[in-house]
Amino acid sequence: MIPWSEGVWTTPPAASVVDPDDADLLVTAVEGSDAWRTTSYGFVHDTEHALLAPFPQDSAVEVEFTADFEGQFDQAGLFLRIADDRWVKAGLEFSEGSLQLGAVVTAPTSDWSLAPVPSWKGRRVTIRASRAGDAVTLRARVDDEPLRLVRVLPFPPDAIASAGPLVSAPSRADLTVRFHAWRVTASDATLH
Template structure:
């Protein structure tokens, strides 16, 4: 499969279509699912507030073109501080975004970290989503990324609109991190490319 074939097609991606930014402790196919065990200490962050750079996330990336949307559906028991899973888009080590669920200060949070040299972080509590099947959707337009998420089969809510240069080549796909512990398991159910959302509202 050529690079152009992969970014132009629509439908379900095979797990083998992606490349890991950093291999997880374990990744095994279980039927149509991918079961991923995060390595202890894995994370993605640059500078802001904490003063460190972490570049060890487990993100399975395939080319992500303007005009398309990527959806990742997963189930996870995010029980420990900073356990996280969702979707990741990366241009380079200083330009990337992660969006999805993260356990923070005892609450399950839905949010995004946007990194252009330095990271920011936005969250909102979704404690009722714990242990349930969740879909995170990322649409790419000529100048923006639109992040939406929701329980699988339910209407999705807008999470964030992010300025993003359409000329940049980027990869995107499922990700997980476990900054504070070993043994986090995330079950990814599907990885789909569709057409980008036609509008914000």
């Protein structure tokens, strides 16, 4: 487990408090916070709340949180950062009236992929990024179900990167997400 205190915020949230009863981290987003660069919308948002620590080659990072949100574009998950215009966010987002599992890869403009997962609402979700060779493999699961493949993306093997929990609330001021764990493990041995 990575202690919450080891991370550095990309943009400080409205509040972040460690629950003394269970050591969960409760993060309240600032209204208008988001991460996006240019594509289709024409704007750049770099106000996400991402708590980051080093993400070296041949390692994997996981965050676990409760998916209890329903405001338009509410989002939580995992953020991987190389530079202001080279980053990845993966996790859950409330979009088009449903909870969605997806990823945004920015290099230097953003793309976006989504798949509906409405049954994940209110449950524990784990988002995992495994870094090996010239790629990052993103996986996700709900509760204790098996991890499912979300995406494989190119990632420079020599890049100095950081990763950790992410929260953003583009359209409201009262989103609070409960993170249960932040872990670093060995990278995945195989893709499948």
